[in-house]
Every structure is written in structure tokens, then in C-alpha cells.
Amino acid sequence: MTLPTDAGDLLLPIARSAVEARLAGTRTGQIPVADLAARGSRPDWLAGPGASFVTLEALGRLRGCIGTLTPHRPLGEDVAHNAIAAAFHDPRFDPLAEAEFDGVLIEVSVLSERxxxxxxxxxxxxxxxxxxxxxxxxxxxxxxxxxxxxxxxxxxxxxxxxxxxxxxxxxxxxxxxxxxxxxxxxxxxxxxxxxxxx
Structure with missing residues (x-):
């Protein structure tokens, strides 16, 4: 998959919005992707299959990292899913608390084929x-x-x-x-x- 150099301008907000939605009690983190589609602004590369990792960092330290090695769903959905997993289901850490969220920095990595x-x-x-x-x-x-x-x-x-x-x-x-x-x-x-x- 070939991504534009500014792909992060969409992927990072998708990851952050997914975590934010979960903290707010919304059932799924796919809402940011659905919103893009509803506005007609979801590019083809975001809808294509992709494998990603989402890493959370707080106070200069790892706070969660979960990802996918094999593409099996649209990249935008994969990023949203992995953001939620990194925030709340990384077994090395307690689930992210709402009070921590503003201090968290997010990194999104999209993998090539292995x-x-x-x-x-x-x-x-x-x-x-x-x-x-x-x-x-x-x-x-x-x-x-x-x-x-x-x-x-x-x-x-x-x-x-x-x-x-x-x-x-x-x-x-x-x-x-x-x-x-x-x-x-x-x-x-x-x-x-x-x-x-x-």
C-alpha cells in the first residue's frame, strides 16, 4: 500500500478520536472512520486493507502498544481498533484513565508486507x-x-x-x-x- 506523506493528518486523529470515544462510553472506536465516509472525505487508501501499530506514550514512557501484523480490515478501522487496544487492553499496563488522556502522545505505524x-x-x-x-x-x-x-x-x-x-x-x-x-x-x-x- 502506498500512502501519502501526510497520511498522519488523518491516521493520528482517527487513533485519538477512537480512544476519546471509548473514554466517553461510545461502543466502538470506528466512529471517526464512519464520520469521514459520511462527509465523503475518506480516501481510497484509508479504506484499503492495512496493518498498523498504535503506540501511546506518557511522560516520555511507553503507555501501551498494540498492533496488527497481517492486513485483514480497512486501514482506518485497523488504526481505530489498535488505538483502543493499546489504551485499554495492553496486558503490561492498567487501562488508560480519562485523567491521563490529555498527556498522552500517539504514534501510528503502518507496516509493509513481511x-x-x-x-x-x-x-x-x-x-x-x-x-x-x-x-x-x-x-x-x-x-x-x-x-x-x-x-x-x-x-x-x-x-x-x-x-x-x-x-x-x-x-x-x-x-x-x-x-x-x-x-x-x-x-x-x-x-x-x-x-x-x-
Missing amino acids: TPLPYSSERSVSDALRPGVDGVVLEAGPFNRATFLPQVWDELPDPADFLLHLKRKAGLPDGWWSDDARFETYTVESWREGPDRR
Whole structure:
């Protein structure tokens, strides 16, 4: 999917409005997308299938991050759904309280298609990764799966360390390795609210 450079001008308000609607007791976070369609201003790329992650940050710290790896619904709906999930259903955090909402900054990332990463060893995986560019998915059997967005490179710039923390996120021990593991990479286009968003 090709997105315009100003896609964030729609995606960020959709994410924020979805969380706001849920805090106000509205049943669904798809209202912002429906409003766009009713006004005849929903572009084709917003209605096409897309996979996104929505990240919430408060006081410089992660406050929630939930996303979709495989496109299975219109991008606008996916962003709204993931915004609500990040705010209220990320198991690492308590549900977002209304008093916190104004202090939250939102980032929306839209994922490219995933590409299998061939490898011959753990070292070959870390050598193939492009710091600052690649998001990575690790799958190890039916129960161990994790991903890091490319933004995680800001905190873990060393590929071996990046891979180590990805294994931990997947619930695997530090020394784990299996030739049956599956690795995929993807890139993202992302947009982030600034502190002066209002």
C-alpha cells in the first residue's frame, strides 16, 4: 500500500478520536472512520486493507502498544481498533484513565508486507538485520511469537542485543536457538503527535 506523506493528518486523529470515544462510553472506536465516509472525505487508501501499530506514550514512557501484523480490515478501522487496544487492553499496563488522556502522545505505524529472512545461524540473522530500518517478527512454534517495530532500534541499536530482547519478548530463554524458527522483516511508515498537537 502506498500512502501519502501526510497520511498522519488523518491516521493520528482517527487513533485519538477512537480512544476519546471509548473514554466517553461510545461502543466502538470506528466512529471517526464512519464520520469521514459520511462527509465523503475518506480516501481510497484509508479504506484499503492495512496493518498498523498504535503506540501511546506518557511522560516520555511507553503507555501501551498494540498492533496488527497481517492486513485483514480497512486501514482506518485497523488504526481505530489498535488505538483502543493499546489504551485499554495492553496486558503490561492498567487501562488508560480519562485523567491521563490529555498527556498522552500517539504514534501510528503502518507496516509493509513481511519478508521471510533466510538464515543459517543466529549470527546470520543479526548480521542481516538493518538497524533503524527493519521491524522483525520471530516465530518459534505455535506459542512463542514476538515482534519489534523499527523504532525499537533507538533503544537497542546493536543487532545481537536487539535479537536477544526479541527472544525474551517471545518468552524464550537467552540461550535459545532453533533451526526451525521463522524470522520475517518489514518496514514502517510512522507519524507521531508532537507536544504541541493541540
